[in-house]
Amino acid sequence: MTEHGVVLGARGSIALEEIEVGAPGPGEVLVRIEATGVCHSDLHVIEEDGWGHPYPVLLGHEGAGTVEALGDGVQGLAEGDRVVLAWxxxxxxxxxxxxxxxRQCKRPPAAAGRLLRSDGEVLTPVLRSGTFATQTVVPARAAVRVPRELPVEQACLIGCAVATGVMSVLETAKVWPGARVAVIGCGAVGLSAIQGARIAGASEIRAIDLDQRKLATATQFGATHTEPGPVDFVFDVVGRRSTFEQGISLLASGGTFVLVGLSPGGETVELELPKLFAKRTQILVSHGGDHLPHEDFPRLAAWALDGTLDLAGMVTRTAPLDEWSEAFDAMKDGSVIRTVLSP
Ligand SMILES: [Zn+2]
Ligand SMILES: [Zn+2]
Incomplete structure (x- = not known):
């Protein structure tokens, strides 16, 4: 059987290509990808000249599928297990x-050199995952078993958007019950942060977005207000100068600003230090909500199954893998919450 993947070449070319997937090495597993979300970070990789990934790059990092083969020494996983990939x-x-x-590990492990172009060139999978593909190989610890009852199109979102949004609230910021929260940017990660704030027991959840459609959606996921107001926590899922400045301006005394979104290269802000000092403003950076996959993915999956988290409502479009380009377009024009591709 030939395998395929969406490959970003050195000069910005992107194509669905035949790829070679090697057998998993010691401590690695081979996973057949059954669903992969189309996340903003993949667009960031394309727009920021690979974002540090050596070319050619195998796109995709929000995947779920089935374990097909185990490398030597792998314990705790079996062929046929449904897993969410962890970046x-x-x-x-x-x-x-x-x-x-x-949760702040500086060197997440990667499987080395198992994914190749048909001409033998080694592919670099985005964030060590490479899920815009029919198969990938990852370290066993980067494949987290989840119940098969959770539809795979929903399960894949746990791997990035949901873990990032929910855990930014629960883990990075540790939002307390009764806190007032604002979320700037109401795509899949922002809606996950809104759901996280609801789970944390926030008393007010303000959704902020330039797109009226996204504000309407945000109220369905738990937002209580759709206009700015004073808050204890701001989650900036956008990461632009304008959103940063807006977020800082909304914070009450002792408030916490959490930078979640990826900024374009070179983006800068100016801060008024006396004001920051007087208001005791705290600024945190969230890398994917500081999630720890083995602890957090099973919990998030359980919440999805018992209705605490609405993942079904976030999958607004499904498509075959060869519609990756349309999926990026839909993300850019804001007409979807999440497209999930089915390799
Ligand atoms: Zn992502
Ligand atoms: Zn480490």
């Missing part, structure tokens, strides 16, 4: 992991 696992040995902070 932010902990290595267990870096200085951050060693001091007991695996």
């Amino acid at each position: 932010k696992t902990a290595c267990g040995v870096c200085s951050t992991c060693a001091r007991g902070a695996p």
Whole structure:
């Protein structure tokens, strides 16, 4: 059987190509991808000249599928398991992991060199995942088993948007019950942050977006207001100068600003330090909500199954893998919450 993947070439060319997928090495697993969300970070990779990934790049990092083969020494997984792929696992040995902070691991492990172009060139999978493909190979710890009852189109969202949004609220910011929260940018990650704020027991959840359609959707996911107002926490899922400045201006005394969205290269802001000092403003950076896949994915999947989290409502379009280009267009024009591709 020939395998396929969406490959970004050095001069910005993107195409669905035949790829070669090698057998998993020791500690690795081969996963057949059954669903992959189209996330903004893939667009960021395209627009920011690979975003540090050596070319050619295999796109996609929000995937779920079935384990098809196990490398030597893999424990805790079996062929046929439904898994969500994790781009932010902990290595267990870096200085951050060693001091007991695996959620901030500096060197998430990757499977090396298993994915090739048909001419033998080694592909770099986006965020060590490479899910715009029929198969991929990842470290076993980057494949987290979830119940098969959760539809795979929903399960894949746990791998990035849902983990990032929900865990930015629960883990990075540790929003307390009764807190007032604003979320700037109401796409899939923003709606996940809104759901996280609802789970945390926030008393007010303000959705902020330039797109009226997204504000209407946000109220269905738990937003209580659709206009700015004073808050204790701001989650900036956009990451532009304008959203940063707006977010800082909304914070009450002792408030916390959380930068979640990826900014374009070179983006800068100016801060008035006396004001920051007087208001005791805190600024945090969230890398994917500091999620730890083995702890958080099963919990998020359970919440999806018991109705605490609405994932079904976030999958507004499904399409075959060869419609990746239309999926990026739909994301850019804001006509979808999430497109999920089915390789
Ligand atoms: Zn993502
Ligand atoms: Zn580490």
